[in-house]
Amino acid sequence: MNKRKLSFWEIWNMSFGFLGIQFGFALQGGFMSRIFQTLGAAKDDIPLLWIAAPLTGLIVQPVIGYLSDRTWSPKWGRRRPYFLIGAVLSSLALFFVPHSPTLWVAAGFLWILDASINISMEPFRALVADKLPESQRSYGFVVQTLIIGIGTWVASNLPWMVSQFGVSDAAPSGVVPMSVKVAFAIGAFVFLLSILYTVFTTTEYPPEDMEEFEREKAKKNQFIPDIVNNIGSMPMTMKKLGVIQFFSWFAFFTMWSMANPALTEHVFQTPAPIEANYDMTVAAQAEAFNTANTAFQKSSNLVGSYMGTYGLSSMAFALLLVLYTSKRRINRKYVHMGSLILGGIGFLMMKFIPSHEYLTISFVLIGFSWGSILSMPYAMLSSSVDPKKMGVIMGIFNMFIVIPQIVAALGGVNFVSNLIGSEAINAMTVAGISLIIAGIANLLITNPKAITYQTVEE
Incomplete structure (x- = not known):
């Protein structure tokens, strides 16, 4: 299918829902550990309490990618129904999570929140590949x-x-x-509002061969074999990107949790x-x-506000790339390499x-x-896979995001950082390395x- 080039505002509209998704991720990433600590969690227990997030991603993203590849509605399209379902569930979970009365309730809400965000997020990655010609993928x-940078900065400062x-920061114990x-x-x-904006301002291309699409859709019990086959036949570039993703997301999970x-x-x-260190029956x-x-x-x-800075600088980084990639090509490999090393230095400092x-x-x-992680790997991947399988491939690719987070949550962060010392700040050193x-x-x-x-015609 020959896809027409889209204007900046058309691409903005189709991506605007990511503002809301990032509000959810930034509030989760910046403040869930704070909520856990407020409810009595010890700092060494925090990574394990976060395990719900990557586990849900491991399960939900390939499933949603597979299902969205096989969905088509003349009115709602292929990806947009999943945006909307995820947005409703995520909004409810976001509202209730800080009202958790106990630690286990907060951990349960994190599970629901992350699963719901993943329902919305995974199809957004596939939508870019669906809608844009290859020459506009990086763009x-x-x-x-x-948009993610804007969302990260604002939400982290909320x-x-x-x-x-004048809203109080003080609260009773727990x-x-x-x-x-x-x-x-x-x-x-x-x-919810930003997802609705994308749903109602964006259209989608129908399947290129509707008859073939219906035949594929009619096949039963193909989910697990298809997932296994796609994992087994993933391109070599995707496997190499998986190595990069492993260490990248191990670092960022360490940051969010610690x-x-x-x-x-x-x-x-x-x-x-x-609280156990204080005698609460004594007034003093x-x-x-x-x-x-x-x-x-x-x-x-203030930690949340400072963390918002990485959203702001990723936004500036992305803006520079937008201006550059709209006119010229970039070397994705070296842009990503340099960006990750700079981030590592930031952690070590x-x-x-x-x-x-x-x-x-x-x-x-x-x-x-962060700005490079959210763009360069996906741009490199989308140039290396079958466009008809973009949803399921993006879902499988996200396994390279969640597996390092599971490793980190199950003791990876604590084990490696304790090799340096018992202070919590050593986790940031591990993230940098x-x-x-x-x-x-x-x-x-x-x-x-x-x-x-080449992003423009020469």
Whole structure:
């Protein structure tokens, strides 16, 4: 099928739903560990509490990719029904998660939230490949990254912004502050609204051969064999990208799960107080606990805001790539390599900065790697696979995202960081080393079509 080139605003409209998806991911990534700590989790238990997120991705994304490849509605298209279902479920989960009364309830809501976000997210990757000619693929994924950057920055700052309007950061022991609850409610609204915008402003191409599509759709009990066959026949470029993805996502999972305990403890010197260490029947002890808890909650707001910086710098990085790739070709391999190494340096700096203001520099560098992770691997992959299987291939490719997170959650983070020392900040050092390894692994990519594609007619 000859696909026409789309304008910037057409690509913007079809990608705008990612604003809401990123609101969900940024609130989850920036504040779930804070919620877990508030509800009594020890810092060494936090990675395991996060295991729901990658496990749901491992199961949900290939399934949704497979189903969306076999879906077609003249009114709703192929991918858009999944956007909408995921948005409704994600918005409900976002609203309720900070109201969790106990740790196990919060972990359960994380499971529901991540599964719901994945229902919306996976088809968005396939939509870019569905809608755009190959010459615009890098451009399309970079526009997605631009929108993701905006969402990351705004959502990461929401609890701080809300507290500036007078919403309290203080709360009794075991209760999430109202500033966080309001921020998650705003995130739920934005998630649903942005997905609806894409659903109603974007059309999709019908299957190229409707008769063949209907025959494939009519086949029964093909899901597992198809998944297994596609895994077995994945292109060599996809396998090499899997190595890069493993170390990249190990690093970012480590950040999402451990940045709050690491930075509140090491940089802000306000670790989460442990109630068992205080005699709450003594007024002075109870007051000391409340003072320490409020300090922890306020510094957690700042950690979230600093983390938002990586969204802002990824947005700037994406904007530069948008301007460049709209006119010229890029070497995806070296862009990705350099970006990941810079992000690794940003993580390594955290252990040695003299004050929290320097976290801005760290997260700016991390943002370069984040902007590249969200665009370059998908652009390289989409040039190497059968377009008729784009949904299921993108779903399988996301296994390379969730498997390293599962490894990290099951003890990988704790084991490797404890080799350096017991302080939580060592987890950020592990993230930095992992990201640098991911950058160097780009040297494995040798397929010329994956490395670069002419984005305009010469």
